[in-house]
Amino acid sequence: MSLPASQKPARGERAPRARSALSVRDATYAVLRERDLTTLFSNPGSTEVTFLAELPDDFRFVLALHEGSVVAMATGYAIARGVPSMVLLHTTAGLGNAVSALATARVNRAPLVVVVGQQDRRHLAHQPFLAGQLEGLAGTYPVRVEQPIRPQEVPAAVDRAWHESTTRRGPALVIVPMDDWLAPADVDSEPASPQRILRATAASPGEVGELAALLADARTPALVVGAGADEPDTRAAVVALAERLGAPVWQEAFGARAGFPQDHPLFAGHLPHDRPRLRETLSPYDAVLVVGAPAFRQYTYAPGRLVLEGTRVLVVTADSDEALRSPADLTLLAPPASVCEQLVELLPAHEGRPAPEREIAPVPPPGPGEPLRAVHVIDALAARLPADAILVEESPSNRPELNARVPATSYLSLVSAAMGGLGFALPGAMGLRMGAPGRGVVAVVGDGSSLYQIQSLWSAVHYRIGAVFVVLQNQGYAVMDQLAGRAEGGNAWPSVDGVDIAGLATALSCPARTVTTYDELTEVFDAVLPTLAGREEPLLLEVHIAREPTSKP
Numbered sequence: 001m002s003l004p005a006s007q008k009p010a011r012g013e014r015a016p017r018a019r020s021a022l023s024v025r026d027a028t029y030a031v032l033r034e035r036d037l038t039t040l041f042s043n044p045g046s047t048e049v050t051f052l053a054e055l056p057d058d059f060r061f062v063l064a065l066h067e068g069s070v071v072a073m074a075t076g077y078a079i080a081r082g083v084p085s086m087v088l089l090h091t092t093a094g095l096g097n098a099v100s101a102l103a104t105a106r107v108n109r110a111p112l113v114v115v116v117g118q119q120d121r122r123h124l125a126h127q128p129f130l131a132g133q134l135e136g137l138a139g140t141y142p143v144r145v146e147q148p149i150r151p152q153e154v155p156a157a158v159d160r161a162w163h164e165s166t167t168r169r170g171p172a173l174v175i176v177p178m179d180d181w182l183a184p185a186d187v188d189s190e191p192a193s194p195q196r197i198l199r200a201t202a203a204s205p206g207e208v209g210e211l212a213a214l215l216a217d218a219r220t221p222a223l224v225v226g227a228g229a230d231e232p233d234t235r236a237a238v239v240a241l242a243e244r245l246g247a248p249v250w251q252e253a254f255g256a257r258a259g260f261p262q263d264h265p266l267f268a269g270h271l272p273h274d275r276p277r278l279r280e281t282l283s284p285y286d287a288v289l290v291v292g293a294p295a296f297r298q299y300t301y302a303p304g305r306l307v308l309e310g311t312r313v314l315v316v317t318a319d320s321d322e323a324l325r326s327p328a329d330l331t332l333l334a335p336p337a338s339v340c341e342q343l344v345e346l347l348p349a350h351e352g353r354p355a356p357e358r359e360i361a362p363v364p365p366p367g368p369g370e371p372l373r374a375v376h377v378i379d380a381l382a383a384r385l386p387a388d389a390i391l392v393e394e395s396p397s398n399r400p401e402l403n404a405r406v407p408a409t410s411y412l413s414l415v416s417a418a419m420g421g422l423g424f425a426l427p428g429a430m431g432l433r434m435g436a437p438g439r440g441v442v443a444v445v446g447d448g449s450s451l452y453q454i455q456s457l458w459s460a461v462h463y464r465i466g467a468v469f470v471v472l473q474n475q476g477y478a479v480m481d482q483l484a485g486r487a488e489g490g491n492a493w494p495s496v497d498g499v500d501i502a503g504l505a506t507a508l509s510c511p512a513r514t515v516t517t518y519d520e521l522t523e524v525f526d527a528v529l530p531t532l533a534g535r536e537e538p539l540l541l542e543v544h545i546a547r548e549p550t551s552k553p
């Protein structure tokens, strides 16, 4: 069935231009326009110069000074907008630097179209300077890697990357030799990519019925939500389902996003990340419905089963990888919003299965002579953070306190790197701020973590990105020291002390302040946090805190 012409997205410049004048580059610009990919995150090199030489004025070029920052910014931008971002990388040097950030994008389910420059086709066989062995460089993290078989295939390959990054929610790579851009486009045959792909959003009633029957049988059901539930329709549907069942809702451990309003009376807290504590936590429930998460996300290995016998595990996810690795009694591979909406209709209302009590008292401010601690900073932030702000977390030793004390209450209110790869938070926060300009963005970042992509602050200054970066300065890798059980030092690695992070920010022209007392902290938070949504310049706060002696799981 063909659509009426008025409903077809325009095919950009392809048709009107004279055939002989249309280059592969022009045809690709048209695809990028058509697919809303006109913001280019990049750190370019000579193999990309031909592509960029005549970049039209309606394109926006965003420069970051390392490819880890380029991809993390694009990832934040894609997460905030829910559609693919465009990335341009420089052959092996650029793609190699970007691999860890691409892995983060994949696991965070951020759609990216990534064009990787390559040496000239005409002498690639001679392996000239800058020739890249690119195809396998990012391993299996990309959802697709394509080396177009001829220059004329490039525009359609970029279009296929756009489709596939949308379908499978991750980075799709297209490797383009530098001479391809100036080759004549093929205007005679149709591009090998569909104009539109409609993806079914509704689960079929028969399958949902099976799940409903199992849940209706349960006497003590509970829900577990994960990053895949952090989508407005899904969140609303999960709330309705939890209220229908009268069931407590847990947040997956180490989740990159929060899938349920954590100020809701049915919110039960964060699941533990090891098997013994997980078994114990889930032992009261005879059925656990996991929505938008695997069953179950772990960190520290401990032997034994995930749940006790007698607890039935049901999973609803749109992510087939997540479905595959979850030992569930029944998995429904379908958009979670539709499944949960239908379950609400099918299940009888139930009351009286409250969430366990959660008492999280604020810690009193430090007394005279007492050091400023991370919990003081976190409580002070929690008391002032606007409800619609986006909090980006990358503070390894303080993550549990941050999760517990700053409830993520709305869509996108918490974002972190699902892979645990440090270096996401600073540039990721910038991309989020660019993609969700109406929402304030605060990144809480460890001192060690901040140093992986500190140079990204240059981009925040240059593009006037008003995110606030709170660096918790505890002079080292506290979580590593704690894991090694030697918080007082004596590890194989030294403390990372003596780094003036505010000074580094200043050197990159980023406004910065060093904070050492509670009064300074509250004064600067009171001044800055109410301005978050309208800020047009970045600010880095280096907050000196005590090293915590005890290990926290």
Ligand SMILES: Cc1ncc(C[n+]2csc(CCOP(=O)(O)OP(=O)(O)O)c2C)c(N)n1
Binding pocket: 100, 394, 395, 396, 397, 398, 420, 421, 422, 423, 445, 446, 447, 448, 449, 450, 452, 474, 476, 477, 478, 479, 480
């Ligand atoms: C790219 C990368 N390299 C190394 C690690 C291992 N790692 C995990 S936590 C950590 C230390 C983080 O230090 P900091 O940000 O200061 O946080 P703190 O533990 O002090 O709260 C390191 C090196 C990692 N996760 N990612």
Ligand SMILES: [Mg+2]
Binding pocket: 446, 447, 448, 472, 473, 474, 475, 476, 477, 478
């Ligand atoms: Mg630290």
